[in-house]
Structures are given as structure tokens and as C-alpha cells.
Amino acid sequence: MTHFELSPLNQDLHDALVHKIKLKTKPQGALGQLEAIALQVGCIQQTLTPTLINPAMLVFAGDHGIAQSGVSPYPQAVTAQMVLNFLAGGAAINVFCRQVGMQLLVIDAGVNHTFANEMGLIPAKMGLGTANFLHAPAMRMDVCHAAITKGADIAKKQLSRGSNVLGIGEMGIGNTSSASCLMSVLTSVPIAQCVGRGTGLDDVGLANKTLILSQAIAYHKLNADDPYLVLATFGGFEIAMMVGAMLAAAEQKAVLMIDGFIATAAILVASKIQPMILEYCIFAHRSDERPHQALLDYLRVKPLLDIGLRLGEGTGVALAYPLVQGAVNFLNEMASFESAGISKRVDA
């Protein structure tokens, strides 16, 4: 079992960063959330001149036994097909990563398909999909811990290549069901309020999904005390690996960008293991997946985008990344009132 040693966000430069932001040629606070991000990234990197180096998007793919219970309108085969689409460069996340200059890494965390030696796929298969958690834990505890460790190793390897900002995304038919159960048990919000339409269930499909997940929750009778047990019970392989990657990234003081509902469920698990992780996170967007807002509220975080995305893959991260660049850039490049010869407020 991998232990993670997270530090609280170092605040040594907090006041100096606030002061630097205050002197920029703009009304105070006029850059809104970008100012908070500039401060956060400066504190994470312990510098008044932060930089974003070799940003990388880690997309973990895995299959879910619960998909056999009709919780998604798409067949399980789509997970593997989409992995091949990622590798061919044709998915939304490919387009957006190319646009914003993020390196894309695709990890097979446990897809129910035996890939040939696919160019570019990072092999980390924990199995051919999880067990159906309707009647059994999704994975054994030792497998869960191994997945966390594997995810951590993948993140650390990327950080060792010089990346200091990691986006975390996923692909897995059925994984909103895992995320909903993780949310319900770990936040004590009733499961019905944690369920959404996923890839596009209609009303009957949504009611069916809610019923099935209610049965799963009732069957396992877990409480929030042991996040590892909750993760092993409901989690996908890709979610466990995301938890490990997130914890390792924060441990090594990377900037961590969190995508939508499933990635937020992973950070919820990670925050139950190490609450300090949230200080290293930038939340990319509010997903259209219904329970995401409540989950963000629970974590007391405000994401950058709210444009109706509900695709996963890390697409929200890639689309929000230019805003984080903007935060770093204004901190580094804007003139100060003094250097630009701008008059101060009349009442200042």
C-alpha cells in the first residue's frame, strides 16, 4: 500500500504574490478567478514567476461490470473503441490537447479488450473490466491498492520528464455509476441525488440506473470511514488509478487540473485519504452531469468553465487550460501601476 506524504500549500510567498497582483495595472480583483489561480500556482511552485512546463493530460480508461446492468445507453465495447480513437487522434480530447499544447497520455487501466501493441497506449491493465458491483465488490482490496500505486507511478514518471501541470481525465462506459456511488457513500448524499444521465439516458433509463445503484448501495452497506474500501467496492480501475496519480502529483507539488464528474469523484476519494490535495487542484468545469454541482459544493470549490460539457476524457481540462495560462501570464507579464505610470485611485 503506497503512502502519500502531502504538504500543506506553502504560504511563504502568499503576501508577496498578493502584493504583486495588487500592483498590476487593473482595478483590484478585476481578473476574478484568474487572480486566485495566479496566487495558487505561485504558492504551489514557490515563486513569484510561475511557469507551466510540458502540461500533460493523463486519460485513464477502464471498463465496469455494472455496465452489464443497463446503466448506459452505449455498449461496453465503446470503451475500447474510444481508446483506439484516442490513439488515432480523432477524439475530442485529441483535438483540444493539440490546440492548447498539452501532451496526451492514454492509459489502459483495465479495458475489457486485449489490445495489440498499440502505438502510444500505456499498458497498466488491472483486469478485463471490474466485477459488477451490484452483487460483489468491483475489485479486491489488494488490486485497488495496486491500481493506486500504478497510477502514482505513471504520474511520477511524467513529472520526472519535466511536466509540472497534470490534467486527469478518463474513459469508461459505466463509470458515472461508479462515481455516483462513491459520491453517495463518501458525502452521505442520498444516491438518487448523486445520479445523472451519463452519456445520455432518457427518463426511464435514468430511473432504472437510480434503482440499480440504490440496490448496490443497499447491498454493500458501507459508511464513509474507509475511502479505500469504498473505492474498491464501487470504483473502476481507472478511478483508482486516477486517485493514485492525483495523490502523487500533489505530493510532488504539481498543479493538478480536475475534469468533470468522474474525475471529481476521484479527487473526492483522494481528499478523504489526504485532504490537503485540494490545495493543489484547479477544477476545470462544471459538468452538465446533474450531481456534479453538488459534489463541487461539497468540496467547496468553484470551477472555471460552465458551458454544458459532459464528455469526460479530460476535455474540460484542456479547454480550461488557456485560462490557467492566462493567470500565469498576467502575473508574469503585466506592467505595474508604477512601471506604467498609471495614476492610483483617487481615494487610495
Add this chain to the structure above:
Amino acid sequence: MTHFELSPLNQDLHDALVHKIKLKTKPQGALGQLEAIALQVGCIQQTLTPTLINPAMLVFAGDHGIAQSGVSPYPQAVTAQMVLNFLAGGAAINVFCRQVGMQLLVIDAGVNHTFANEMGLIPAKMGLGTANFLHAPAMRMDVCHAAITKGADIAKKQLSRGSNVLGIGEMGIGNTSSASCLMSVLTSVPIAQCVGRGTGLDDVGLANKTLILSQAIAYHKLNADDPYLVLATFGGFEIAMMVGAMLAAAEQKAVLMIDGFIATAAILVASKIQPMILEYCIFAHRSDERPHQALLDYLRVKPLLDIGLRLGEGTGVALAYPLVQGAVNFLNEMASFESAGISKRVDA
């Protein structure tokens, strides 16, 4: 007086664009507002493969007589100082335009300062600031029409250089006061609900600004019938020029990106002249300036960003521009279900 001949958005390719978007390898609607923008830009450009060419940000700067009445915590001199900051490359809009690859054009629409032959400043001065509209119209009607024509000429010149997307921003101490009055008269919303803190008024300052603007509204007793008269009465030179630039851009079927509260007040005026203009607009962000939400609601538009910006200069446009790029890119670059060999919905 310049007459503008706008066409309604050509819908010939509407169904073909919807179909193309529908075939992309993602659940339907999963890219949220980006899908609507892909459709809109495709219709504007009349193609299934739209492109964004030489995007340009036009920042119009002007001074306002009302600034003498204590409606801003900053002295009027800041307008000219910030223009020099733009020209030196040190303002937020410089940073963000550089980041996203937008060309920045700074226009002196009527700053209360005689600039030397400043490198890069586009001269279009209509006067050394407007008259104080507390007791007189801000400008004569013929000057207002000349400013509209000048703004149109500047936009057309940029379009003739190959730009097909224009962002419209502004700088002018006191111009939230103009925008508030334009909004109140043209939307019939009481002035008190159209006033915000601008560059950062405290409660007393806000109450004083509201009182002064109420007096101005009561003095002029205008109704919404004649948008030109309302514009000449309350508008800044830069706002009149923005109206002209916006109308010319839409006339020539450019994609038009609208910044914050003042730019939205300008598009309100433009929409009273030619309602079809809204079909060519993408609204960049919801400003933290309080009345902006009500103005966006009045126009029935939903902006892309909501991150607490209240800086103007076009900063919201530059920060939102990568999302528009993302919309165009996914339309052009994503694989289709068929080309990628992805299974369709079980119920499809």
C-alpha cells in the same frame, strides 16, 4: 449617416452542420455551448469547415465628461495612461492577445489627451472626451453619426486585411456610467438596477453614482424609440465607434466577439438599429459588473465565461477565444462514429 445592410443568418447549411456535429464521436450535446458555436460559425461562414483567420481585437478608448461628477474612483487621466500602457504592451489585454494569437488594435476614439505620434495608435479622435451628460448631450448627433461611420471604417479595413473574427473591447474612465444609462433607457429597466461598481466604487460611491445617473436620466427624459439619440446623449465616443464597428462586422459576415458590460451596451444599441446583428455575436463572458447579467438576459444570450472578470479592454474576449477555436476545431478535426468504428447507442 451610414446605413448598414445586415442579412439574417443564412441557414442553408444548418441541417448539414447539425448532422455533421451529430456524427462526431461523443454523446449528442456533450460539448455543450461549443456545439452551438460550431453551428453558428458554420452558418456565418457558410461552410461545413469554418476557419478563424487573423482574429483581431479592436480596443476603442475614449473619455467621458461624466467622469468629472465623481462616478469613478480613478481620475480621467487613467484613460490616456492606459492607452500608453496598451501601446507599450503591459496591459492585461496585451498579455491575453499575445497568448491566444489575436492582433490588437488600439483606437483613440476621443481620449482627453493629445498623443504624440504614438507608434501603433490608430487616430480617430472625435474630441477631447465627451460633454458631461448630466446637463447636456454627451455629443452632437452629427458627431455621433461620424463616430459610427469611423468605427465601421476601422472594422472594414481590418476585415479587408483578411480577418474574419473581430473582438470588440474598450477603455474609458466613466464609461460604465454611459453603459448604465444606455441600458436603462433602451431596456426600460430602472437606472438603479443598471448601475454597478465599475472599477471598484464602495457603497457610498455606488449610491452617489446611482444618484447622479438618475438625475441625468430624469434631465434628458428620453424614450427608447431613437437609439441614435440615446447613444448621442449618453454614449462615449468609443461606444459610438464600437456600435459602428459591430454593425460593419456583422454586415460583412464576420464572427463578432463581445466583451463585458460596456461592449454589451454597445451591442444593445446596435441591436436596436439592426436586430439581426445578434446572430453574428458570441458573448465572451458575464462580467462581475452587477447589471451585466440583466442586460445579457434582456438580449437572451448566454456568455461563455463566468469567472468574475470586470476589467474590460476586451480581456473577456481574448480569454474566451480559445473556446471558439475549440468549437471550430472539433467540427473540423474530430472523427465520426463511422470513420472511427465506434458502436452507436444501444437504443439508436
